[in-house]
Amino acid sequence: MLKRIGLQRCAYDWRAEHVPQFEDEIQQYRKHGIEFFAFWDVHDDALRLFEKYDLHPQIWKTAPSPDAATQADKVSAAVRTMEPLARRTKQLGCSLGLYNHGGWGGEPRNLVAVCQGLRDRGYDDVGIVYNWHHGHEHIDDWAESLRILRPYLLCLNLNGMNANANPKILPLGAGQHDLSMLKTLVDSGYTGPIGILNHTDLDAESRLRDNLDGLQWLTKQLDGTPAAPRPQFQTYSAATQSRTQPSAGMFAGKVFEGRPEYRQPPVTVECVATLTQKRTYNILVANDTKRSTDHWEIFSMTGNGYFTAYLPGRTPDHVRSSVDICDGHPHHLAMSIQSDRVRLYVDGREVANQAIRSGGSSPVPGGLAVGRLVEGGFGCHGSIEWVRLSRGVREIPKDLPSKVDRDQHTLALWTFA
Template sequence: MFRGPALHCCLAFWMVISCLAEEIPPNLKRENLVPWCIVPFDAAKRGPAERSAMLAELGLRRCAYDWRSKHVAEFEEEILQYEKHGIEYFAFWGQHDQAFRLFGKYDLHPQIWNTLPSPEKATQAENVASATRALLALAKHTAEMGCKLGLYNHGGWGGEPANLIAVCRALRAAGHRHVGIVYNWHHGHARIGSWAEDLKEMLPFLHCVNLNGMNSGAKPKILALGQGEHELSMLRILIESGYKGAVGVLDHQAHLDAREVLSDNLEGLAWLTGEIMRPGSVGPRPAPRARSQDK
């Protein structure tokens, strides 16, 4: 519970944020953000009902669903709980026949996020051709489902912006215009210094950008927004680019309660946005409050 000066500081922060609400780009408003990595990484081990209620209580209205084999039995209940709580099933991680059948049953068309392969061929042309071939069947299937396909950077050759773009272009040239890029800051620390150039090239292809606190050298890899060295300038570049697509916020910390991590990231994003819109108006960086749930 906040008391005394801390309470006044918190109230002042939120008053400024409230004044900024109309200036904030729509894709950075809370109801349009996409929580990501909140299912297997939640220390509280919420089920579909608890997770959906938690998102709704935080004012979040979308979710990108990641999963492990133990969650397959919950696929349908997750859909039903999102519907009950007014949560958009925004994206699904990877491929699973049961999930794809359920999307048809419930007339859902989430983005499908899939890691771009790293073929390790002798030449760049061979790598692009191999990665494109590997994704053709999924590109066709997602088109039939009415779902966008997002090529996801996850390290290696397939995590480089130039390669994501090259494979996107190849798949689009083959008629798959629904294919784009899901770019994750937490897998892009090596490209921090090239963010402006990378974003400019990726912009026509972006389906979603997942944010993260960013320090040089990925120290640490996952960090609350507002606590790093680089995310303020990176977010400013994203806003100034005119990007209007989806923006994600992470949990991705299995020793922490997903609700606490999301709350820290929402406060951090509000602070970053305030600093960009009205520099110096939102006071000091908010202190993260998530605490380890490990025993």
């Protein structure tokens, strides 16, 4: 596929089921002349294979959001957290890219501070991988953000950009701010790698081609040349992105007003949902945007359908089960959040129990979303019957509830059936 498109580099993302394929992936890249440019996250098997094949890809790792009282303490804690990986990647001859993915660790100034802290310790190959699709909050100050990021950039991943991430993922050329942000990039003198991505459940080749077409359309306008007709995208049209017109088989995502009680543990969130596919993430319930340390969300993982929680303000930031909830059957799904622990339940059975600690406090109050993220983007394939939020740790029944009621613990209840 990459050869058909004309791409010669690949940044490799993966899930647990892909681990046995790592070596074949490397061999196929070599066979077809594709550079193994970057590897997402860390896996011991992959690092051993990089040594075996004398490969030196960038290693992309989300920058942490530590729990500390002051900015200086947070930077120091993040540097200490990342130093073992920086040491290992240096031994392998690989660059380590700190990756923005929401929370304190995703802010440009914090990324730079952590990166510089690691360089001060002798890890000169540590840099930053910045993603437009995780940076909608910095559309307005993109020029300043780029100014401080640029000396550290290992790669910049592009995305169509609308205000308020509406929607979060767009092909290049479809966003309101794409041209101005690209012009700022070119004017800055940056000549390093740029990336394009699919990041949807749509056909990857078609979406990558759409991004290339959009990028070509934008670059022809950088010198002030009037815009030609916008490309006819294969995977996107503005009409299909209306919030009130979800794709066939998708839940019509909704956003409600947020409340402080949704952010303050202990709290329990429950829903009954029927999910019909696992080619992409299915967002069930999400509080605030990913930029906030008070953000939490429950969702199914892409590829395997495993019930998962994401809490960027906590460490670890993911709580994972090994239960596939994307089987076309209704499931009672729940998460309880305490100050030091998160538990996940499927049909009354505890499927994950994870000790956590606070990763710092950078709250950005927002809404409460059902079947989507607050900032837009991913949705939910299937149906959601109801969602209930409760104060405290609620006992989760063993049987699928036939109905749901309010009681003295209920913070909010929404029904959609």
